[in-house]
Amino acid sequence: MKAGPSQEEIRRHNLGTLLRHVHIGGSTSRAVLADRMGLNRSTILGLVSELASAGLVREELPGDTGRAGRPSLVVRPESDRVYVLAFDVGVDRLAAARIGLGGVFLDRRETPWPHGGFDAGEVAGVLAGFARQMVDTAPESTFCVGVGAAVRGLVRRPDGLVRSAAHIGWEDEEFGELLTRRLGLGLTVAVENEANLGALAEHLRGAGTGCQDLVYLHGDIGIGGGVIVDGQLLGGDGGYGGEIGHMVVNPRGGRTCGCGARGCLESEAGERALLEAARRDPSATGREAVRAVVEAADRGDISARAALHDVGDWLGIGVATLVNVFNPRAVIFGGTLREVFLGSAAQIRSRINSQALAASREHLRLRVGELGDDAVLVGAAELAFSDVLVGPLEALARTGG
Amino acid sequence: MTATPILQLRGIDKSFGPVQVLHDVSFTVHPGEVTALVGDNGAGKSTLVKCIGGIHPIDGGEYWFEGERVHVHSPRDAAAMGVEIVYQDLALCDNLDIVQNMFLGREKRSGLVLDDATMEEMAAKTLEGLSVRTVKSIRQQVSSLSGGQRQTVAIAKAVLWNSKVVILDEPTAALGVAQTAQVLELVRRLADNGLAVVLISHNMNDVFAVSDRIAALYLGRMAAEVKASDVTHSQIVELITSGRSGDLGLAHTNGATA
Structure with a gap:
């Protein structure tokens, strides 16, 4: 029987925790770190110097603190030295970014991607091309410590098999493995659902900072969802949890959804429902089309107003149920739902206020995502960083740093 | 709360x-x-x-x-x-830049001359504290700003003085959808900052x-x-x-x- 964690394990844990603090919180003084981690200052000093000699953090004098006495040095993440690659397989675009420790965008590439032609090999090829460009132009003595990719579909845990991604026609696609091979960096690509990553990003760096329980809704061609419970992403048994878009809200009168069911939140309140109700040209889709409806409603267009009214109503019905089930502190609307929320907040709130339990909705905040279109990439980067934050030195040793 | x-x-x-x-x-x-x-x-x-x-x-x-x-x-x-009011007409001077507007009538001095450096730093810090990223330079003339940016400057001006209560009179009237979103986010952030x-x-x-x-x-x-x-x-x-x-x-x- 094991008596408890060994000294080495404790040290590794502390190194990871400290790195996570500065990675998420930015420059932090040793004194504050000691306070937050509940360790004494000399332990912190030891941990910081170990991380500093590995090139993960740097110590510097803070700006004017306005207080008397010798200022405590601040510890900041060394964004230029270690980075991750983040990929986003969108429905109409492919995006890639090189993101440094501390969540800094160092480089990014993007290309529009037409509907329909979604061969996984081709997608992996384009993304690997982006990766090569970004890795080649990265300064010397910097190195990649992880890779994360987002797809709009159901992703199995822990192996990252894309079980189904209806909007791009994938079925049981071993995308992670494919991309890992194409990249040839010796790093396994972590694959995750895009809305889960959006939820993670807003939780760590956006509108949900400091909020341990939140629900994130991501509007795109459909509606994705991510749920953070007690600071952890809800995955479920196989990793498919949090599919809020396929919560049935209107089983009798609703439209048929792409998943085969009738009256899913996505089919009642998604992009297609909004554009159809507003009688828009069916060929124009995407963010611009949604924004145009919200703008038209703002100028007084009656059909646009009615469409937003309806969609807001369905969203409110869906969110009210989520509030009853998860009792979140915040519900965050991202992607195109950001515009939709601002254009129909009165309906959404009214529905929640009349359908959710009073105690559950009492402290509920409704927010729009703060990270905008970057949320998914930021989330993918956080996924890619997770190894380094568990055991910084081991992860570095593995990647040859 | x-x-x-x-x-x-x-x-x-x-x-x-x-x-x-x-x-x-x-x-x-x-x-x-x-x-x-x-x-x-x-x-x-x-x-x-x-x-x-x-x-x-x-x-x-x-x-x-x-x-x-x-x-x-x-x-x-x-x-x-610590009560500040931002009126609908914003009361900004078109011919002055952002910093000058924010300190209008309450300029910082060092001796006989204006303390431009301090004012610039305070203005920049305030805008940063509100996560305002839409303004390119704080030395930009207000006449060159969009409606949403003007509203942002007017709000930042109200926040600059360690105010405790900020009153906004119709801040989103006459703004487009994207700019309304910006201003609403700013409004929310003010409250989240206490x-x-x-x-x-x-x-x-x-x-x-x-x-x-x-x-x-x-x-x-x-x-x-x-x-x-x-x-x-x-x-x-x-x-x-x-x-x-x-x-x-x-x-x-x-x-x-x-």
């Missing part, structure tokens, strides 16, 4: 000559919250705000600030307590998107002060148009009930 109110008005009366504009109005504002002040045209929103800001002296009633009864005789008194924000707006979506409490004025009377998580859109519309909605609102409404 439900700590003691930072600003509380009790039984405020205000007349202009023979016309009584405010009747026994009470109004409460909490730190860290957005309180929406809604009402039809002529309901007394602007008068109430001007009473809070010390522009109009109040005829009767009590003005409490941070738990103490105060007497506010001028805008200077209100500003000294300020008390009063938002006057006619747009129910704006009201429900950001506010924690809603206060509805009807013909110079406070019809109801409610939490935004307790009411529906139609209840607020009823409060605005008839002064009552179900159990909420005024008992007798000047004959306007029928």
Whole structure:
């Protein structure tokens, strides 16, 4: 029987925790770190110097603190030295970014991607091309410590098999493995659902900072969802949890959804429902089309107003149920739902206020995502960083740093 | 969040000559919250705000600030307590740059000359604290800014002075959708940073998107002060148009009930 964690394990844990603090919180003084981690200052000093000699953090004098006495040095993440690659397989675009420790965008590439032609090999090829460009132009003595990719579909845990991604026609696609091979960096690509990553990003760096329980809704061609419970992403048994878009809200009168069911939140309140109700040209889709409806409603267009009214109503019905089930502190609307929320907040709130339990909705905040279109990439980067934050030195040793 | 109110008005009366504009109005504002002040045209929103800001002296009633009864005789008194108002016309000078506008009339000096460096640093820090990323340079002339950016500068100007209560009069009127989104985010962030924000707006979506409490004025009377998580859109519309909605609102409404 094991008596408890060994000294080495404790040290590794502390190194990871400290790195996570500065990675998420930015420059932090040793004194504050000691306070937050509940360790004494000399332990912190030891941990910081170990991380500093590995090139993960740097110590510097803070700006004017306005207080008397010798200022405590601040510890900041060394964004230029270690980075991750983040990929986003969108429905109409492919995006890639090189993101440094501390969540800094160092480089990014993007290309529009037409509907329909979604061969996984081709997608992996384009993304690997982006990766090569970004890795080649990265300064010397910097190195990649992880890779994360987002797809709009159901992703199995822990192996990252894309079980189904209806909007791009994938079925049981071993995308992670494919991309890992194409990249040839010796790093396994972590694959995750895009809305889960959006939820993670807003939780760590956006509108949900400091909020341990939140629900994130991501509007795109459909509606994705991510749920953070007690600071952890809800995955479920196989990793498919949090599919809020396929919560049935209107089983009798609703439209048929792409998943085969009738009256899913996505089919009642998604992009297609909004554009159809507003009688828009069916060929124009995407963010611009949604924004145009919200703008038209703002100028007084009656059909646009009615469409937003309806969609807001369905969203409110869906969110009210989520509030009853998860009792979140915040519900965050991202992607195109950001515009939709601002254009129909009165309906959404009214529905929640009349359908959710009073105690559950009492402290509920409704927010729009703060990270905008970057949320998914930021989330993918956080996924890619997770190894380094568990055991910084081991992860570095593995990647040859 | 439900700590003691930072600003509380009790039984405020205000007349202009023979016309009584405010009747026994009470109004409460909490730190860290957005309180929406809604009402039809002529309901007394602007008068109430001007009473809070010390522009109009109040005829009767009590003005409490941070738990103490105060007497506010001028805008200077209100500003000294930390109450700032951003009016609809924003009162920015087109021919001055952002920093000059933010410090207009309250410039920092070092000796005889203006202390440009300090002002620039304070302005930059304030804008950064509000996560304003839309402004390219703080030395840009205000005439070159968009409507949303102007609103942002006007709000930043109000926040610069360590204000505790910021009152925004129709900040999203005349703005496009994208700029409205920016301003609403800023409004929310002010409250999340611990300020008390009063938002006057006619747009129910704006009201429900950001506010924690809603206060509805009807013909110079406070019809109801409610939490935004307790009411529906139609209840607020009823409060605005008839002064009552179900159990909420005024008992007798000047004959306007029928």
